[in-house]
Amino acid sequence: MFKKVLIANRGEISLRVNRACHELGLKTVAVYSTADKDSLHVKFADESVCIGPPSPKESYLNMQAILAAAEVTGADAVHPGYGFLSENAEFAKICEASNLTFIGPSYEAIGSMGHKIRAKEKVESAGVPTLTSIKVKGEVTPEIRKQVEKVGFPILIKAAMGGGGRGMKIVRRIEDLAGQLDVARSEAKNAFSSDEVYIEKYLENPKHIEIQVLGDKHGNVIHLGERDCSIQRRHQKLLEEAPSPVLNEEVRMKMGLVAVAAAKAVGYSSAGTVEFIVDKNLNFYFLEMNTRIQVEHPITEMITGVDLVREQIRSAMGEKLRYQQKDIQFRGHSIECRITAEDPRTFAPNPGQIKLFHPPMGFGVRLESTACSDYFVPPFYDSMIAKLIVHDENRKMAIMKMHGALKEFVIHGVKTTIPLHIDIMTHPEFLDGRYDTGFLTRWLA
Numbered sequence: 001m002f003k004k005v006l007i008a009n010r011g012e013i014s015l016r017v018n019r020a021c022h023e024l025g026l027k028t029v030a031v032y033s034t035a036d037k038d039s040l041h042v043k044f045a046d047e048s049v050c051i052g053p054p055s056p057k058e059s060y061l062n063m064q065a066i067l068a069a070a071e072v073t074g075a076d077a078v079h080p081g082y083g084f085l086s087e088n089a090e091f092a093k094i095c096e097a098s099n100l101t102f103i104g105p106s107y108e109a110i111g112s113m114g115h116k117i118r119a120k121e122k123v124e125s126a127g128v129p130t131l132t133s134i135k136v137k138g139e140v141t142p143e144i145r146k147q148v149e150k151v152g153f154p155i156l157i158k159a160a161m162g163g164g165g166r167g168m169k170i171v172r173r174i175e176d177l178a179g180q181l182d183v184a185r186s187e188a189k190n191a192f193s194s195d196e197v198y199i200e201k202y203l204e205n206p207k208h209i210e211i212q213v214l215g216d217k218h219g220n221v222i223h224l225g226e227r228d229c230s231i232q233r234r235h236q237k238l239l240e241e242a243p244s245p246v247l248n249e250e251v252r253m254k255m256g257l258v259a260v261a262a263a264k265a266v267g268y269s270s271a272g273t274v275e276f277i278v279d280k281n282l283n284f285y286f287l288e289m290n291t292r293i294q295v296e297h298p299i300t301e302m303i304t305g306v307d308l309v310r311e312q313i314r315s316a317m318g319e320k321l322r323y324q325q326k327d328i329q330f331r332g333h334s335i336e337c338r339i340t341a342e343d344p345r346t347f348a349p350n351p352g353q354i355k356l357f358h359p360p361m362g363f364g365v366r367l368e369s370t371a372c373s374d375y376f377v378p379p380f381y382d383s384m385i386a387k388l389i390v391h392d393e394n395r396k397m398a399i400m401k402m403h404g405a406l407k408e409f410v411i412h413g414v415k416t417t418i419p420l421h422i423d424i425m426t427h428p429e430f431l432d433g434r435y436d437t438g439f440l441t442r443w444l445a
């Protein structure tokens with residue numbers, strides 16, 4: 001099948017994919033913006049091509065420049081990583097039309113899951129529990145008012161094409177609905193080039209628990225258990241752990257089956273994630289499916305021993321899954337902390353020059369990063385500079401290990417979230433595992 005993979009991304013995920021490709025005997029091509037010319041993701045690839053100036057629009061989102069880079073280097077496959085073009089159905093389609101294997105699901109599957117209202121309708125018909133969505137095209141008509149009152153306040157306005165936790169609006173009173181709809185629509189238009197929004201019941205302080213799935217082009221789909229991603233700021237994940245401290249075996253099984261059903265409903269043939277919110281009674285509701293490898297995939301790798309990126313590449317090559325559901329066993333506990341160049345209290349981005357970078361090390365400690373001493377964190381992209389992952393025999397030991405690793409992690413020159421993560425490791429609510437998506441906001445308020 002394919003022999004040379006163009007990695008259409010930057011930072012740690014580009015390096016992560018580069019490693020998996022080399023382990024499979026594949027050549028790699030890195031692409032980079034002028035802001036990233038000295039980045040490690042460029043240095044460790046076999047070849048590299050500059051695709052434009054710093055602005056993502058003109059570089060990592062620039063389909064023409066990326067396709068041209070594939071053409072001049074003779075790449076025959078594209079790995080999109082996460083973010084950027086990874087969930088762009090049009091990009092996946094153009095890759096295939098240009099004889100480049102897109103390392104991800106079919107563009108049809110991306111398209112079906114990309115529109116959140118349609119995705120919910122699709123999975124509902126496969127028996128997946130969802131929260132009712134109310135479509136609102138124009139004004140708040142008496143009919144919509146009736147539907148909203150039936151669902152009950154608080155409600156959440158969400159963008160149909162949304163992502164990255166952006167553009168969501170909580171509404172607690174009917175008087176605020178019309179105004180918040182206007183705000184949500186204009187934010188959605190700006191961020192996602194579509195002002196289509198919908199309303200669902202806003203669950204107060206739920207858990208975010210997601211299921212990793214893996215499929216192939218022969219109709220097989222398995223799941224690899226859950227990740228608890230309830231430590232969030234602004235609806236964005238900051239820390240994830242697997243397994244979830246609140247699930248029991250019965251609910252875990254149910255969620256796994258439902259996630260596989262959701263994936264099968266769209267003919268899913270790659271690595272992907274089905275996201276749920278879970279209430280206090282462990283009722284779970286489908287949120288969305290991320291049709292790509294996720295930031296927090298390593299914690300699943302640590303407890304299952306399955307290299308998700310390698311398997312994703314194998315599936316794209318047309319190989320059959322090498323695992324059946326019964327082969328997936330869970331061992332121990334894993335935690336990931338997202339280290340971002342941000343103020344640890346306000347989360348204001350803090351790009352700039354890293355003067356000293358000393359990574360933590362040791363048994364069960366894993367670091368995914370392209371940062372190093374003298375690295376300049378550019379202001380143009382996501383502020384995540386490293387993912388620190390630990391694995392140990394149980395949750396208590398994993399927390400102890402993470403605590404130690406965070407204290408060993410030295411980054412001078414930019415503010416980072418390391419101090420916040422250290423505080424989380426000793427917080428009673430985190431220690432007893434019953435934290436929810438409101439935890440961080442309540443605590444830092």
Ligand code: ADP
Pocket residue numbers: 082083084161162163164165236237290293294295296382
């Ligand atoms: P994960 O569930 O993998 O953590 P995130 O929602 O954190 O996914 O997104 C991963 C990356 O993709 C982040 O850099 C985030 O900012 C970016 N991202 C996700 N969705 C979008 C989107 N629709 N538009 C722009 N960036 C996005």
Ligand code: ADP
Pocket residue numbers: 131156162163164165166200201202203204205206208232235236275277287288437
């Ligand atoms: P995105 O595409 O931006 O990731 P999601 O639908 O996955 O959007 O939601 C992101 C986060 O927003 C969730 O993890 C959760 O914290 C919160 N959220 C989304 N929908 C709801 C809801 N109906 N009730 C409560 N919280 C929600």
Ligand code: MG
Pocket residue numbers: 164275287288
């Ligand atoms: Mg999401």
